[in-house]
Amino acid sequence: MDRLFWHGGLHLPFWQSIVCFVVGCILSLFFFNTLVFFSTIILVVLVIVVITTKNTAKFYVIITLLVGASYPILYYHCVYSSNLSYDELQQKQVLHGVIEQIDNYQFNDRLIVKTTKIANTDLKPYALMRAQVYISRAINTQYSPKVGDTISIRAKFKPIKPRLNEGLFDRRLHNFYVGLKYKGSVSKTDDFAVLTRATPSHITNLGSLSRYSWLYRGVLFGDTSAMPANIKSAVRNLGIAHLFAVSGLHMAIVFGFSFWLGKLALLLVSKFASHNTLRITPYFIAIAACATYLHASDYATSAIRAFIMIALVCLCLLVNRSYTSKRALLCALLLVILVNPFVLLSVGFYFSFIAVASILVALDLTNKRRISSPLYQLAFIQLVISITLAPLTVLFFNGTSVLSVFVNLIAIPLFSFFVMPLMLCVVLVDYAFSFSTPYRWLDALLKLLIKYIERIGEHIAWHYVPPISWQLIMLTIAAVLLLLYYYRSALLTLPILVFYYAHALNKEPNLTIRILDVGHGLSVIISKQGEAVLYDLGARYQDFSYFNHLVLPTLGINRLNLIKTVISHDDNDHSGGLTDLRHAGYFSTISGFEKACNINANWLENVRFKSFAAPHTAHSDNNSSCVLLITSGQFKLLLTGDIEAEREHTLLAEPSIQNIDVLISPHHGSNSSSSEGFINKTQPRWVVHSVNAYNRWRLPSLAVVTRYADYGTKQLATSRGAVKIVVTSSGYTISYAKQQNYWFLVD
Structure with missing residues (x-):
């Protein structure tokens, strides 16, 4: 296995089996909607394969496909299957859990609680259930619950039923993925108690001393819950929402910053460290920093993917093995799905992996076309990413930002090389030395940044697009890749463009x-x-x-x-x-x-x-x-x-x-x-x-x-x-x- 992975001797059954496992998970989630029928099909196909197949490689791949198709079912029964019965929903129930988020409203507050016990049933450590708890401001002032507190309440719960409108985002899948199932309200007659207080966390309070703490949370940790609505609208119109989601870029900055910081610290004590220690230790420091950052970002899918790929790079460098980005991306895909196959329901999953794949395609094309200028490389990579992700944006958000390609040519370098590093330095100085003055210095620059985001965003309209099927999205992405590699394939894209624009320009006659x-x-x-x-x-x-x-x-x-x-x-x-x-x-x-x-x-x-x-x-x-x-x-x-x-x-x-x-x-x-x-x-x-x-x-x-x-x-x-x-x-x-x-x- 070592020879196959590290030295490029591509063993097709192994890599195909990874792809088959992923395909099996996709089939299980999106194509088979009757559990009994699906299970029967799995068993019948498995028996036929065992009896008739003589080719070992084919047998291995098919078995992996079936395992992939069965894995989400097993995972569902272990993690997601906890539900309240009809009788339990008719009566008040006791809920114990940890507060993960608090949203402040005019008359009440909404707590997002990760449930550990409900209706006298202790949930397994791996079971996932969250609840929305609305608590009146008077009660909230009395008990003052904070994020991280363990609370106990007694209230009546009901299932969360998201809005369902044609062509718009299906929030049912998102709520299921995060385990958000029930909501309840705490009145004065209900029992409410804070069982244990959260230990103050420096990580969760980073940036809180700034008047733009919501911007720190958004840029550094991808938390946009406190971002003002007008800024969210401007960010969407500009097409820079990805800058407020933890990505490989964020993880790379954290890795590079901590790596060179660790290397510099070791050079100062080089008299007391061996050469091997000086070479290896910065990698461990950087990986530890990335792991901490992963935890602070609440294990976002894109952050997990980036962490796995960075860890594989470091492992290759430490053991002097060759490394290919495509295989690392495939391994990251496998590990992310193994952690939770229902991540396939998450919009961020597709944007994260397809964005990285498009970067690899762009780098391959820059080498083939011998683009050597860093500025041209950056512009070309951004162009490829924007073109590749545009169909996904249309699919999930019913539109696209018209000028996002040009805006990102400025925004990505600005955030990558100035805004995020400066924020990181400020919060680390505050964390290490309790020195808050840099917040005021940086706030003056952030005020100017927010001003321009808001003003420019108001003058750029979000371009709504008629609903489009996922089949057409896949065809469009395939056509884009063909067009990037073979310019003569432009003719192949014409039927898709004609079909789409005929659909888009058609007005309802009735x-x-x-x-x-x-x-x-x-x-x-x-x-x-x-x-x-x-x-x-x-x-x-x-x-x-x-x-x-x-x-x-x-x-x-x-x-x-x-x-x-x-x-x-x-x-x-x-x-x-x-x-x-x-x-x-x-x-x-x-x-x-x-x-x-x-x-x-x-x-x-x-x-x-x-x-x-x-x-x-x-x-x-x-x-x-x-x-x-x-x-x-x-x-x-x-x-x-x-x-x-x-x-x-x-x-x-x-x-x-x-x-x-x-x-x-x-x-x-x-x-x-x-x-x-x-x-x-x-x-x-x-x-x-x-x-x-x-x-x-x-x-x-x-x-x-x-x-x-x-x-x-x-x-x-x-x-x-x-x-x-x-x-x-x-x-x-x-x-x-x-x-x-x-x-x-x-x-």
């Missing part, structure tokens, strides 16, 4: 209605021929806005131009995004708001919008909601806001609200609405309840669901995902947002 999954709230997009009308904006909580995070991206990736906006009434769950609507430049599109709602227009081709304004005698904001009837041919959609039985009674005299095809249930399916007379008048074929999963009001109300069922109305709820309606000349279809089912996800 009326399309998207009832978005915005939790407890409402937001509906009605669109046709590239133009859209928006009814309600969803809620806003602190720095989080559904309008910014869901509505705008949905408009962007579907190439929709927002021409009109109607806001039913002034409740946060319907109008919370009003400030964000104004900042996005759409304030002038508002054509109806609560009682100021008088609409009778054809905003979209052959689509009629007619409002029913609230009477001035309405006794509540809910009953002041702007009710909007949308008609296209024989199709009718009725949007009702939060009207209650009192307002419903006033609508019974309107003949046009009869025989509704799709009704958005008034007041989210509350029993204060959807009265018997209103349902009898509208006779809806479908009703959609815009509600949050496991909401505390238990909406839609069982009484309301029963009333609609008695009239034969089919019912949907956005708690299961966004609802999409496509209206054609021959009828309409209604369905939930498309979602991939996985055998390891438990609803």
